[in-house]
Amino acid sequence: MTEPDRPKTSTAAALNRLREMILSGELSAQSDHLEAELATRLGMSRTPVREATLVLQGMGLLEVRPRKGVRIKPITIRDMEEVYEILTELESLAAARAAAAGYSADDLRALKEATEEMDAALAREDRAAWAAADEAYHTELVRLGGNSRVIGIVQMYNDQVRRARAATLDARPLPTASNADHRALYEAILTGDAEGAREIHRRHRIAARKLLTAILSDLGQPYV
């Protein structure tokens, strides 16, 4: 456990705080916020807020709309489909690359631990813990893939998945099927079966996508 060190600059602080506020829903989807308002809320001037919003726009969490304030982006079903399509391809790539890399069981320990964590959380019916372990699992998977840009993109889009997940946490059934997938993927990576790893993970992600979009649809989220 490393302490998240306090940001060196106000811009970094604004970036972290605003990101958290969006992910937690404190800044709700579709809401508008003036630069000056956010600056006051964060106790700084407009300059660092402006710089942070530019970056957040690049991450797809909000949209800068001149004279109307920044608009926190909604979570539409269409958006989630796009994000899941990309995560499916890039994580599957990472799985294939990880398998090809010839990792030892020791190298894959973090992956295995995340799997076991998910099992445990599932047994306790602890959705929050399960979600955290699931995220750790996906993060570790792309890390093993070894492509730094894939790592960055996946982290970025995982933020958006987290937002959708936060909106659906209690509505979704416990994801019983996932753990079998995770174990199969672990085996494929360990035995160096690149295309097998790719396909296992792709199917896993496609199932997850169907689940989430069905729930969003039930909850009345707009398609666009």
Add this chain to the structure above:
Amino acid sequence: MTEPDRPKTSTAAALNRLREMILSGELSAQSDHLEAELATRLGMSRTPVREATLVLQGMGLLEVRPRKGVRIKPITIRDMEEVYEILTELESLAAARAAAAGYSADDLRALKEATEEMDAALAREDRAAWAAADEAYHTELVRLGGNSRVIGIVQMYNDQVRRARAATLDARPLPTASNADHRALYEAILTGDAEGAREIHRRHRIAARKLLTAILSDLGQPYV
């Protein structure tokens, strides 16, 4: 031919100009530039330059290094391998989605025209025209795929491919094999063969990657 309208804001102007300067090599790889220097060069104050460099950092074209100026990112072989891996997956996805979308021959006209343009350029041995048509082809392909985020990511990474290509334009052989691939992909999309389209494009991209990295290696580009 639509005239590229002049940017509404200085920040947008700085973004366009700096991007062009990096892609053209006017700001060479590995070079450092102070904010004040760039501001003077662009005839504006530091503020819009700062904002532009933040975005360009997000696009991976430069790195902001406090008190050392922004560093224009080098084009390493490792970087290109990462970029090509991602482009391979996302464009293959786009190809599959385009095939699944059931486009008519009319819908695919722009794709076909780009192919023919490449043929023609190849016959003239006009590498620059070929490169332009090739880029149009890839852009149109992902547009047909219909995932707006894929379009954005591919455009972003195409900037980096363009940089590498600019460094290798005269060193590479004429890409004779490409056109057969393009025609086969066209057929697969038209007939709705999603998995065929995906595989054809994946193989195409893998070959292109091998070609470029071999050339970069010959030219003595550093691996990292």
Add this chain to the structure above:
DNA sequence: GAATTCAACTACGTATACATTAAAAGGAGA
């Protein structure tokens, strides 16, 4: 001669002031 300390410099980070211009409000005319 090498290492360390100190002082000056300077580039950046941030606040603030100001110009610009889109949007909103208000008023006149039909």
Add this chain to the structure above:
DNA sequence: TCTCCTTTTAATGTATACGTAGTTGAATTC
């Protein structure tokens, strides 16, 4: 009452000022 034009407002885009901290280079010490 509706529409169009004018006026006003206010949020942004940009410039600028300034404090701070990282860097450099020189001076001093070992």
